[in-house]
Amino acid sequence: MRAAISFAAFATLLAISPASVAQTPAGAAWSSAETVEIQLSNYKFAPSNFTLRQGQAYRLHLVNAASGGHSFSAPEFFAAAQVDPADAAAISKGKVEVEGGQTRDIRVIPQKPGTYEFQCTHFLHAPMGMKGRITVE
Numbered sequence: 350m351r352a353a354i355s356f357a358a359f360a361t362l363l364a365i366s367p368a369s370v371a372q373t374p375a376g377a378a379w380s381s382a383e384t385v386e387i388q389l390s391n392y393k394f395a396p397s398n399f400t401l402r403q404g405q406a407y408r409l410h411l412v413n414a415a416s417g418g419h420s421f422s423a424p425e426f427f428a429a430a431q432v433d434p435a436d437a438a439a440i441s442k443g444k445v446e447v448e449g450g451q452t453r454d455i456r457v458i459p460q461k462p463g464t465y466e467f468q469c470t471h472f473l474h475a476p477m478g479m480k481g482r483i484t485v486e
């Protein structure tokens with residue numbers, strides 16, 4: 350009798366676990382991420398000003414339309430956001446490098462309302478206009 354009950358409990362566990370393993374809440378959030386395309390060129394970001402919602406997942410699609418390299422540096426923004434672990438390696442000290450002609454995707458969920466500056470850290474690019482602002486609301 351005891352064995353029969355244990356088997357029933359085990360069968361129930363088997364029936365439940367595949368779904369809970371396959372679809373964690375974080376996984377679901379990343380798969381429903383909204384795409385925000387940000388173009389990097391000499392010497393601006395387009396758009397340079399945009400608004401994101403707190404708690405919503407986004408795929409920041411960085412497109413470098415120039416032949417030379419640019420960066421997307423937003424340390425305060427990344428520090429106040431949840432970053433998809435799969436994309437975290439592309440961010441170093443709050444900065445993402447994008448080689449000329451390349452694209453890079455960073456998935457984030459902003460966690461804290463506020464305004465966050467971003468810029469290209471390549472020599473003199475920011476003073477020439479390569480900077481912008483993200484508003485999280």
Ligand SMILES: [Cu+2]
Pocket residue numbers: 392418419420469470471474479
């Ligand atoms: Cu630049």
